[in-house]
Structures are given as structure tokens and as C-alpha cells.
Amino acid sequence: MRKVRKTSAPNDTGVYAFAGDATVFFPAVTASGMTQQIPLDPALLPPLPLRTVGLTYDIATSAQYTGTPTVCFNLPSFTSTEFATLHILHLEIGGWVDRTYASSAYPSLCAVGLTSLSPFAIVTTAPTAAELSIAGRVVTAEGRGIRGAFVTVTGTGGDVRNVPTGNLGRYTVEGLKAGETYIVTVRSRRFTFAQPTRVITLNDNVTDADFIGSSGTGRER
Secondary structure, eight states: OOOOEEEEEOSEEEEEEEETTEEEEEEEEEEOEEEEEEEOOGGGSOOOSSEEEEEEEEEEEOSEEESOOEEEEEOTTSOHHHHTTEEEEEEETTEEEEOBOTTOOTTEEEEOSOSSOOEEEEEESSOOGGGEEEEEEEEETTSOBOTTOEEEEEETTSOEEEEEOOGGGEEEEEEEOTTOEEEEEEEOSSEEESSOEEEEEOSSOBOOOOEEEEETOOOOO
């Protein structure tokens, strides 16, 4: 169970309140209170526009303050390269707003321009290894999409994915691992393929893994 972390914010000016990974700066505190970092389940929050890195918190305080607070998260578990892809989103009036301070210095990622404290999410613009995909089209020699063909993607670890082609012969297989080699095979009841198999080493998303079928052959009874 993830724990709520809290600290007191005294009545003063220029107050720093430390709560778990978060440091909250209050320009002025007029009545002391407790500041808390409360872990949140992202499934209970509005959909995030970027990929979460598993850090979603409610930053709340019972202190009364004036001025615009700043919230910084200490993130030493990320490398400096990973840190450069991170953003802080703040939930405001039911929507996520990017409040990342562009000059944040590793490992402290800060959010500025806040008019309140409420849920925060730390997200990344970089794809993870499990988010790569292979996509393409299965078409006739004339370029018409072949609907209802089946594409099989087999990983070196034995993971097998089967997907049918949709409108225009398009298909997509997601959740693949970067750096792994996949065997992509196509089959159809109505078409044969001169080259039914492709071998792809996945370093980025592939969008042009296409196959060309010959019509009038390959019909199964």
C-alpha cells in the first residue's frame, strides 16, 4: 500500500513544505497546516494525453496561503536522458494542463503557474519498449485493400499475435518490444503471396510492413 506523506507548513513567508517526493513552496502562509502527498490511481482520473510513468499524486494542504505556489518532485530514479522527456500535468477544471518549468534541473522537476493544489501526474513523451508496433497493409497488385486476411507476428521469445486486416487491408499489432526480432506472416483464403513472410528487428514503430497478394488463387474450400 502506498503511503500518504505529509509535513507541516508554519505561519511565515517563503515557506517550503516537504511531503514525500514533493517540495511545495508557498510565498506566504497565513495559517499553518499540514501538506500531504497522496498517491492516486490513474484509472480514477481523466485520461492522460501523454504516457504516465506511474506517478500520480494529489498534493493537498490545510494551510492557508497567498500567492502562487510551486511544486517540485525529486526524481533521482530517472536518468538525466529520461528526465528530459518528463512533464508535470496538473488537473484544472476537469482537464490536464502542462505546468512544467522548462528550466527544471535534474533531478528536480517543477511545476509553476499554479493557482491551486490538486492532482498531479508525471508523464513522458518517450515511448516505452512495450509500446512499439508493427503496422501495414495487405493489398492486391492493383493496390486494393484485402479485408479479412490474417497477419501473425511471432517474437523470438515465442509470443504470438494474430490480427485480421480491416477496411483497406490495414492491420496494427501493438505492445511489442524494442530491439526484438519478429517474424510477420500473412495468410488469406482468397489470395496467395509471393513473399508471405517478413523479418523485422524492431527499433521504432513500423508503419509500412505491407504484403501484396495475387487474386484468383489460394481459395480454400
